[in-house]
Amino acid sequence: MMINFTPGPSQLYFTVEGHMRKAFREGVPSLSHRTSAFEQISRHATEGLKSLLNIPADFHVFFTGSATEIWERCIQNLVENYSLHLVNGAFSKRFYEIAGQLNKTAHRVEAAAGQGFSELPRVETTPELIALTHNETSTGVSLALPLLHQFRDQFPQSLIVVDAVSSLPYPQFDYSKIDSVFFSVQKGFGLPAGLGVWVVNDRCIAKAEALLSKGVSIGTYHNLPTLLANAKKHQTPETPNVLAIYLLGKVIEDFQRRGIQVLRKETEYKAAILYQALKAHPLVNPFVTDPTYQSKTVLVAETGSHTESITRHLINNGLHPGDGYGDRKKSQLRFANFPTHSKETFERLVDVLNSIT
């Protein structure tokens, strides 16, 4: 059996197929979303998520089609004029570009590829929204939590929005320091793609309502007031991906059974042994060299001219690495380190890498 290390869609969490069969037995795929049975499913997933990640009661959980959609909805609902983006790779850059496409003035501070941020940016105007990417999937660079949590005090008027698409459930955010966080389910949660999860606090709701009352268009079925009015009834404005919401609730249950602290410790152990192997290896290196910036959940190897042969060797051993992103497709490999990837799998990955000389 091939183990998939691509950073999303990635290896399914090992319980998903069983949950899918149960969903069919229970009639979930043909369940009307305007029923109390659906509301139970929706409530189970959102309450489970808040409990798993220790999200405070004054935050709300909304479902979208993708995390890409959430980039767009953040700008529509939370920005009248001016957003600030910390850009250190293709995905944080895309969030920045989306603001421009929606006719907002977007500014960016940029780090070189493989580099992260070590200090707060200096700006002349207070941004309405500050977009932080906790884990840049294209480069394997993380924004360290101590720095991420400093933005609130420096920018008390700004909404702090965190893209945690490829890091949750690993990071333990201090939710008093951020206003919104989002992810998609096909990465750390090990589910089939097709669902984005958007967590916002009441400051975000108030901002969207203020824009609306000024006559700014904040979108339609997925604007924050509409999402909130529906979520209060454990409902959604449109017919959602019911099956994905059901599966999310089930996988969260599985995560809770193992314990979030166990998942976090294992993530750190697996990251440590792989970074150590990459550093010690004669043919490869970690792309991100500064440990402060090294992602724990998407690890990128600089494999240079050995990329193809290493890929072949890994695949022959049942281990499917992710390609490097964009321009670095032929010179890097990426390894997702999600809850579905067991310690044994990572030990095996390290052994196989070490056998290549």
Add this chain to the structure above:
Amino acid sequence: MMINFTPGPSQLYFTVEGHMRKAFREGVPSLSHRTSAFEQISRHATEGLKSLLNIPADFHVFFTGSATEIWERCIQNLVENYSLHLVNGAFSKRFYEIAGQLNKTAHRVEAAAGQGFSELPRVETTPELIALTHNETSTGVSLALPLLHQFRDQFPQSLIVVDAVSSLPYPQFDYSKIDSVFFSVQKGFGLPAGLGVWVVNDRCIAKAEALLSKGVSIGTYHNLPTLLANAKKHQTPETPNVLAIYLLGKVIEDFQRRGIQVLRKETEYKAAILYQALKAHPLVNPFVTDPTYQSKTVLVAETGSHTESITRHLINNGLHPGDGYGDRKKSQLRFANFPTHSKETFERLVDVLNSIT
């Protein structure tokens, strides 16, 4: 086993569970969408759809999160100022309201509940977009194809956009008379919810490009030029609902094996026997009385004070009707007539209804 007649999400097409198991065996749920394997899946679904529905080559097929999303994308991409909406129920009204939420000037011509349209509307300004709802799911009213096909000649400058959410694959549109049509997969295609399908011609693409060049925001990842650039490579801008696209391709194959003309004939037969039963029944009536307006795919029964007892009787016989919509929840029942509902199932539904006196 309970047969689900709710008009969406509805009864799954009977082959779906088997296709889902095969998808898991083939690794589809964890497949990266940036692979040629995904491109094959996407191509199979879009080419299958065009072949099944006889859609001309100059139309493009795009995937969204829902049909609700497509309402929003239609207005964003195809309207600078003014759209016209034929409204005859809750869903056509929602499309109209979305135009207003996006700060466009939307006009509507409205039919009473249970009534349809018998002539072209008269307007003073040429609408950029005319929104037609082929099948209003809330009331079971259809727009007759001969009338639907007259709009093009009367409004040659307008884009004719058809909501066929709860009627496709049944209607045989003349694609030279319309510019766009859309649906969601949890109705006629018998799939789990979580995917909208948007079909547009090059006039729509040109309109979106013209708006963009004037500085009008047409959205971001799901604007028409971006969708088209990706679709040309059988790709999507975001990580899509890969599993749903796979299942859609498989169900389309099944439909093609049975033959679209067989499906259409069966739809007409099933509709005929149920309308006949409703008309002859001592306790119920068809809500839509004029045969010109009677939907073939969502049939609505006026059940008045007998609604609860009829519902109970049907459920006791393994037949789950859909509730009436909105205000008519306690006085009507709705019956979906989709390809998954066999002739035998409809004959049984009629027998059970007739046994209630």
